[in-house]
C-alpha cells in the first residue's frame with residue numbers, strides 16, 4: 001500500500017529537503033523538459049489553438065454555471081443506460097460506497113485505472129482497511145505502489161524515479177504482489193514494460209471488479225470517457241464483470257460536441273500527443289459486452305465550496321492535463337512531494353487549499369505561496385485557468401484567517417487603522433499634516449543625510465524598528481502640499497517671484 005501525505009511539513013521546509021536531492025532534480029529536469037518540448041511542438045501545429053482554449057474555457061464555465069442541472073441530467077442518462085448512480089458528499093461516503101459494492105461481490109481485490117479522484121479520497125487505503133487489495137495497473141502508478149512511494153506528478157506519478165531505480169523496485173517487490181520480475185531484468189524501457197505487462201495480465205484476467213475515474217462525463221448521453229496511453233485502462237474497463245467509477249462532479253460536460261473540443265485540448269497539453277493512444281467511452285451497461293454492472297459515484301468532497309467562490313471556481317475547469325506542472329520553475333526544482341498532496345504543482349497550490357480550506361494547518365496554508373507568480377502556468381493551461389490570480393486570492397484568505405486568530409493587533413494593523421482614521425476626515429488629515437511638518441522640521445535637525453543629500457531619519461525605536469533596519473525613513477516635508485498651496489496662492493506668488 002502506498003503511504004500518505006499526512007505529516008508532510010509546510011512547503012518551504014519540504015522544498016528545502018527536495019532541493020538537496022540532486023538525483024531527484026536531475027530526473028525532474030529531464031522529464032519536464034522532454035514533455036514541455038513535445039507539448040510546445042504539437043500545440044504550435046494548431047493555428048486555432050487560442051480559439052480552442054477559449055472554447056474549452058467557455059464549455060467548462062457553462063457546465064459549472066448550470067452544474068445542478070447537468071448533474072441531474074447525467075444521473076437520468078446514466079440510469080436510463082442501466083448504470084447505478086451514487087452521490088458522495090465526501091471521501092468517507094465515497095469510500096464506503098465502493099467498499100460496499102466490492103464486498104457484495106465477495107471478492108478481496110480490484111484492478112484500478114489511474115484516477116486522481118480515487119487518490120484524493122485515499123480509496124486504496126480504505127479498501128486495504130476493509131481487507132481488499134487495490135492493484136494499480138497504470139505503469140507509473142504500479143511503480144509508485146510497489147515502491148511504497150507517493151505520486152509526484154499528475155500524469156507521470158513516478159517522474160522522480162529513473163530507470164535504474166524502477167528496475168530495482170520491480171526486482172525487489174513484484175514477487176510479493178504477484179508474478180515476479182525476471183531475474184535477468186535490465187533497465188531497458190521495453191524490458192521494464194514487458195515485466196509490468198506480465199505481472200498485470202494475471203490480475204486483469206482474475207479481477208471481478210474494476211475501479212476507475214473519468215476524464216469527462218457527458219450529461220446528454222451518460223457517456224463516461226477515460227483517456228490513457230498504455231491500454232491498461234481499456235483492459236480494466238472491459239474485462240471485469242463490475243465497474244465502479246468515482247467521478248468528481250466538475251467532470252460533467254453538457255454534450256458530446258463539447259467532448260470534441262476537450263479531446264483536442266487534453267492530449268496535446270498533457271503528453272504532447274496529437275491524440276490519445278486509448279480513448280475509452282462507455283454508456284451504462286451494454287448486454288453481453290463489457291461490465292454487466294456499472295456504478296458511478298459522483299463525488300463532491302469540497303467542490304461545491306470551491307464553486308461558491310467567484311474567483312476560486314475557475315479551478316474546477318481543470319482537466320488534469322499537468323501542463324502547468326511541466327512549465328513551473330518551482331515544481332521543476334522541488335518535485336511533487338513537497339506539495340504534500342496528490343495534486344502537486346501550480347494546480348495543487350490552488351486546488352488543495354480550496355478543497356481542504358485555509359486557516360487550519362500550516363502545510364495547506366503554505367501552498368498558495370509556493371509560486372513566483374511568473375504566469376507560465378496560465379499561458380499553457382488549455383482551459384485558461386488564471387492560476388496566479390487564484391494564488392493571490394488565496395494568499396489574502398490565508399493572511400485574513402491568521403489575522404482573525406491573533407488576539408493582539410500587529411504594529412502594521414495599528415498603523416493602518418491610524419492612517420484610515422486620519423485620512424477619512426479632511427480636518428484630521430490637515431492636523432496630521434501639520435504634526436508631520438512639525439516633526440519633519442524637528443527631525444531634520446537630528447536626522448542624517450542619505451547619499452544624494454536627502455535628509456533621512458535613523459532607526460525607528462520600538463516594535464516598528466524592524467521596518468527601518470533595512471530602509472531609509474524619509475524625513476517628512478516641513479510643509480504640506482495644502483499649506484504650500486495656501487501660502488503661495490496655488491504657486492502663483494512663487495512664479496511671480498521667479499520672473
Ligand code: SF4
Pocket residue numbers: 269317318319320321322323324325347377380381382383384385
Ligand atoms: S490547471 Fe490547467 S494546465 Fe494545470 S492541470 Fe489543470 S488544466 Fe492542466
